[in-house]
Amino acid sequence: MRGFIFNIRTKVIVGKNSINEIPIELEKLGVKKVLLVTDKILRNNTDIIKRIEGVLQEAKKEYVIFDEVKPDSECEIVDKAYSLAKSHGVDGLLSVGGGSSIDTAKAVAILYEKGGKIREHSGVFILQKPTIPHVSVPTTAGTGSEVSHVAVIKDEKEGRKLIYVDYYIMPSVAILDPTLTLSMPRSTTAYTGMDALTHCIESIHSTENNPISDAFGMHGIRLIKENLPRVMENPEDISARQNMQVAALMGGAAFTNAQVGVVHAIAHSLGAIYGIPHGLANSLILPYGMRFNLPECPRYKLVAEAFGISEADPMKAGEKAIWAVVDFIKKLGLPLTLKEVGVKKDDFPKIAELAIGDPSIISNPRFAISYEAIYEILDMAWDGKL
Ligand SMILES: [Fe+2]
Incomplete structure (x- = not known):
C-alpha cells in the first residue's frame, strides 16, 4: 500500500x-x-x-x-x-x-x-x-x-x-x-459551484487519491448536491450558502492533496483561449472526462455513493454517476455542449496542445497526454455524445 x-x-x-x-x-x-x-x-x-x-x-x-x-x-x-x-x-x-x-x-x-x-x-x-x-x-x-x-x-x-x-x-x-x-450573480453561483463539484470528483478519480482526500471529496459532493440547487432556488438561503462555502473548501483541500485531472487540464485551455469562466469550462467537460476515464476508473463508485446511488458493480455505478452529473448540470440550467458556448472544432489542436502541457493532466486515472485522447473528449463534449 x-x-x-x-x-x-x-x-x-x-x-x-x-x-x-x-x-x-x-x-x-x-x-x-x-x-x-x-x-x-x-x-x-x-x-x-x-x-x-x-x-x-x-x-x-x-x-x-x-x-x-x-x-x-x-x-x-x-x-x-x-x-x-x-x-x-x-x-x-x-x-x-x-x-x-x-x-x-x-x-x-x-x-x-x-x-x-x-x-x-x-x-x-x-x-x-x-x-x-x-x-x-x-x-x-x-x-x-x-x-x-x-x-x-x-x-x-x-x-x-x-x-x-x-x-x-x-x-x-x-x-x-x-x-x-449573497451578492454573487446567479451564473457565478452555478459556475463556481460546478468548479467545487469538479474538484471533489477529480480528487476521487486522481491517481494521487488517498483516504483523507476521499472523505473531503465525498462529503463535498453530498453538500453540493443538496445545497447548490437550494441556493439557486433561494439565493437568500444563508444556511445553504454556508454549506456551499464549506463544500468548496472541502473540494479545495481534497484536490490540494490528491490533485485533479484531464477535466481541469481542458478547462484551463478553454479559459485561456475563449475566456470561458473556469467553473463553466469544468462543467462542460466533466461528464465527458468521466466517460473517457470510466474504463479505468472503478473509483467512480465512490462518486455514485456520494450522489446517493447504491450499485455494487463499479462500472455500472460509474455509468450512473456520469448521468447523475448530467442531470445535476441540467437542473442548474447550464449548457452541456461546447458548440453552445461557441467553441470551434478548428481550435481543437490548440486546445489539445495546451491541455497536454497542463500539469493537471499528469494524475488523470487514464493516460490522456495525447492529442487522440483530448480529441476524443472534445468530440464528445462538442455536441453532447455520451
Ligand atoms: Fe478548479
Missing part, C-alpha cells in the same frame, strides 16, 4: 459575520499593515469592501487597497500589486473576492520571497520557507483557493495560464462568511 502526505495549513473560520474576526487574526499573525487585494466590481458595486474597511478601521488596523484584479488574474497585475505592497511597507495580505483575488495574493506572497517578476517563477515547489501571512476571504463558493496550494495566473503576452504550486502559498487563515456570497 502506498503512503501519502495530507497537508492543510489553513485555519478555517466559518459563520455569518465572521469577517469581524479579520483584525484579530491579522494581529495573531503579527501583521501591522495589510494589502487588501480585491477587484473593482466588489469595491464599487457591493458593500463588501466597505464592510471590511469598517472592521479594519474600527480595530485601527492599517491597510492599503489594491482593487485591480481581473476575472482571470494576469502577471502584470500581480507585479503591480507587489510593487504597491512593497512601496507601502506592507507585511501581510488580505484577499477578498473570488479565486482571482486569492490567487493574486498568493502570487504576491511568492514575490515577497523570490522578488523579480511573477512570470519567472511558475512551477512546483518554488519556495523553501513560509512567506508573508495571508488571510483569505472568499466571496464565491467554488475555487477552494482559500485552502489550496495552487495559484493560476494568466500570461497575457503568451495567452496561456501559468500554474504556481507550493504548500507555502496556502493562506494562513480562511474566513468563510456566507453573507459575502
Whole structure:
C-alpha cells in the first residue's frame, strides 16, 4: 500500500459575520499593515469592501487597497500589486473576492520571497520557507483557493495560464462568511459551484487519491448536491450558502492533496483561449472526462455513493454517476455542449496542445497526454455524445 502526505495549513473560520474576526487574526499573525487585494466590481458595486474597511478601521488596523484584479488574474497585475505592497511597507495580505483575488495574493506572497517578476517563477515547489501571512476571504463558493496550494495566473503576452504550486502559498487563515456570497450573480453561483463539484470528483478519480482526500471529496459532493440547487432556488438561503462555502473548501483541500485531472487540464485551455469562466469550462467537460476515464476508473463508485446511488458493480455505478452529473448540470440550467458556448472544432489542436502541457493532466486515472485522447473528449463534449 502506498503512503501519502495530507497537508492543510489553513485555519478555517466559518459563520455569518465572521469577517469581524479579520483584525484579530491579522494581529495573531503579527501583521501591522495589510494589502487588501480585491477587484473593482466588489469595491464599487457591493458593500463588501466597505464592510471590511469598517472592521479594519474600527480595530485601527492599517491597510492599503489594491482593487485591480481581473476575472482571470494576469502577471502584470500581480507585479503591480507587489510593487504597491512593497512601496507601502506592507507585511501581510488580505484577499477578498473570488479565486482571482486569492490567487493574486498568493502570487504576491511568492514575490515577497523570490522578488523579480511573477512570470519567472511558475512551477512546483518554488519556495523553501513560509512567506508573508495571508488571510483569505472568499466571496464565491467554488475555487477552494482559500485552502489550496495552487495559484493560476494568466500570461497575457503568451495567452496561456501559468500554474504556481507550493504548500507555502496556502493562506494562513480562511474566513468563510456566507453573507459575502449573497451578492454573487446567479451564473457565478452555478459556475463556481460546478468548479467545487469538479474538484471533489477529480480528487476521487486522481491517481494521487488517498483516504483523507476521499472523505473531503465525498462529503463535498453530498453538500453540493443538496445545497447548490437550494441556493439557486433561494439565493437568500444563508444556511445553504454556508454549506456551499464549506463544500468548496472541502473540494479545495481534497484536490490540494490528491490533485485533479484531464477535466481541469481542458478547462484551463478553454479559459485561456475563449475566456470561458473556469467553473463553466469544468462543467462542460466533466461528464465527458468521466466517460473517457470510466474504463479505468472503478473509483467512480465512490462518486455514485456520494450522489446517493447504491450499485455494487463499479462500472455500472460509474455509468450512473456520469448521468447523475448530467442531470445535476441540467437542473442548474447550464449548457452541456461546447458548440453552445461557441467553441470551434478548428481550435481543437490548440486546445489539445495546451491541455497536454497542463500539469493537471499528469494524475488523470487514464493516460490522456495525447492529442487522440483530448480529441476524443472534445468530440464528445462538442455536441453532447455520451
Ligand atoms: Fe478548479
